[in-house]
Amino acid sequence: MAPARDLEVGKAAIDAGADAVYIGAPEFGARQAASNSIEDIAALVKYAHRFGAQVLVTLNTLLHNDEFPRACALAHDLYKVGVDALIIQDLNLLHYDLPPIRLHASTQCDNRTPEQILHLQQLGFRRAVLARELSLQQISNINNAILIQNSKFKIELEAFVHGALCVSYSGRCYLSEVLMDRSANRGCCAQLCRQRYDLLDKDGNEILDAHGKPIHQRYLLSLQDMDRSLHLAQMIEAGVTTFKIEGRLKDRDYVTNIVAYYRQLLDQIIASNPNLQQASTPSVQTYNFTPNPAKTFHRGQTDYFLHKRTPQMANWDTPKSTGEKIGRVVALRKDAICVQLQPNITLHNGDGICFEDKGFAINRVEGEWIYPNQMPNIQRGTILYRNLDTEFLRSLQAKRQIPVDIRFEVIPEGYRLTIGEKTTDFVAEHQEANNTQRALQTIIQQLSKLGDTDFAARNIQVINNNQICSEHFPYFIPISQLNLWRRQLTQI
Numbered sequence: 001m002a003p004a005r006d007l008e009v010g011k012a013a014i015d016a017g018a019d020a021v022y023i024g025a026p027e028f029g030a031r032q033a034a035s036n037s038i039e040d041i042a043a044l045v046k047y048a049h050r051f052g053a054q055v056l057v058t059l060n061t062l063l064h065n066d067e068f069p070r071a072c073a074l075a076h077d078l079y080k081v082g083v084d085a086l087i088i089q090d091l092n093l094l095h096y097d098l099p100p101i102r103l104h105a106s107t108q109c110d111n112r113t114p115e116q117i118l119h120l121q122q123l124g125f126r127r128a129v130l131a132r133e134l135s136l137q138q139i140s141n142i143n144n145a146i147l148i149q150n151s152k153f154k155i156e157l158e159a160f161v162h163g164a165l166c167v168s169y170s171g172r173c174y175l176s177e178v179l180m181d182r183s184a185n186r187g188c189c190a191q192l193c194r195q196r197y198d199l200l201d202k203d204g205n206e207i208l209d210a211h212g213k214p215i216h217q218r219y220l221l222s223l224q225d226m227d228r229s230l231h232l233a234q235m236i237e238a239g240v241t242t243f244k245i246e247g248r249l250k251d252r253d254y255v256t257n258i259v260a261y262y263r264q265l266l267d268q269i270i271a272s273n274p275n276l277q278q279a280s281t282p283s284v285q286t287y288n289f290t291p292n293p294a295k296t297f298h299r300g301q302t303d304y305f306l307h308k309r310t311p312q313m314a315n316w317d318t319p320k321s322t323g324e325k326i327g328r329v330v331a332l333r334k335d336a337i338c339v340q341l342q343p344n345i346t347l348h349n350g351d352g353i354c355f356e357d358k359g360f361a362i363n364r365v366e367g368e369w370i371y372p373n374q375m376p377n378i379q380r381g382t383i384l385y386r387n388l389d390t391e392f393l394r395s396l397q398a399k400r401q402i403p404v405d406i407r408f409e410v411i412p413e414g415y416r417l418t419i420g421e422k423t424t425d426f427v428a429e430h431q432e433a434n435n436t437q438r439a440l441q442t443i444i445q446q447l448s449k450l451g452d453t454d455f456a457a458r459n460i461q462v463i464n465n466n467q468i469c470s471e472h473f474p475y476f477i478p479i480s481q482l483n484l485w486r487r488q489l490t491q492i
Contacts, residue, residue: 143239163246323387352388
């Protein structure tokens with residue numbers, strides 16, 4: 001399940017292969033900066049449903065008493081435009097006249113014990129978004145408790161697999177509200193965990209790090225980003241049915257890259273396990289790029305508490321995107337930096353380069369010499385990272401198509417064309433072909449041209465007298481006529 005900041009990003013997520021997207025409504029979402037109109041949500045629903053994908057809407061803030069009627073009315077509006085489910089945090093909503101729509105319990109409902117999940121199941125929730133801090137064993141214990149219950153329906157388990165982490169437990173942060181009067185649980189987090197801090201002992205003295213340096217003005221609360229891409233099969237085995245990518249403030253480039261990355265990983269797992277299937281309509285994905293999480297925003301990688309607590313969860317050096325390692329500084333000029341590049345690294349004008357929490361853009365590249373837009377204060381031996389790859393971003397295009405079988409058949413009145421689930425008869429004269437081989441080739445070639453549609457030709461059969469034509473077709477059909485018939489059946 002992919003995040004959608006807006007309609008454009010939501011469509012990009014579907015194109016990249018997402019089975020579902022989650023998006024903020026006009027209000028009451030946990031990201032105030034990612035609100036969307038009912039009209040845009042309706043358009044996203046229409047687009048997603050073409051591919052059997054779902055649209056979930058976040059009504060996941062804590063509500064004031066006077067807001068419940070308005071939130072309930074909003075839920076009805078969302079139901080009317082076809083939204084598949086609502087993600088909620090405030091359980092008091094259950095006391096109101098909600099529409100008959102699926103309800104998913106936000107991770108901020110403290111979904112970390114079998115008792116809590118079973119309680120949510122009893123309340124009618126169809127899915128629970130698990131706390132990020134749970135281990136594989138804890139997830140498995142919850143799933144086993146669900147199976148033992150043998151209830152009318154089994155609540156589904158959703159888990160985060162990628163994206164930013166909050167230093168507070170499951171994002172239940174009160175720091176922003178206490179210090180800045182901006183409640184993270186009301187959608188307006190001040191991101192105080194991404195600021196610099198000193199670490200002092202009880203006497204006010206700076207504590208030293210492992211290298212004997214004072215822990216001064218470091219990003220002590222800034223966690224690395226979650227990346228559980230190596231553990232998807234284990235999470236499925238533990239009972240997870242939905243993988244969630246964090247990031248309703250992320251842009252189209254990020255979402256396209258990360259969704260494509262996980263789509264490919266999940267397709268490999270599904271292909272090797274006959275008991276698994278894709279949640280949306282199986283489709284053909286075409287990418288103009290090779291998905292790579294290092295190419296778009298990330299603060300480093302951690303699987304968090306999935307196996308055990310590790311010391312590599314935080315990055316004290318920077319809260320910014322670290323990018324991919326490109327090499328080491330080996331020489332300096334007044335206006336240029338010589339870098340010993342990693343294998344298969346090619347730099348381009350406009351690329352962004354960073355080290356620690358500093359960075360610069362490349363004006364031009366001459367071999368291993370980089371000419372920055374502004375020469376930084378940098379030393380030989382410094383490790384450099386690329387956090388903006390201009391060529392990669394330009395290549396980020398994805399297309400999603402549903403594979404369909406095509407059948408073209410001669411009938412007494414003319415011809416019958418079937419594309420997927422659509423069939424139409426066309427009245428036409430049976431005109432004998434001078435070249436029967438070419439006539440068959442023309443039909444197959446023209447009917448297979450589905451590039452600008454939502455479909456991809458999986459198999460094409462041409463039938464005459466109830467026989468499949470493998471080499472010859474007796475009738476001539478103009479290319480323009482074939483194209484017209486094809487377009488009529490592939491229009492949405």
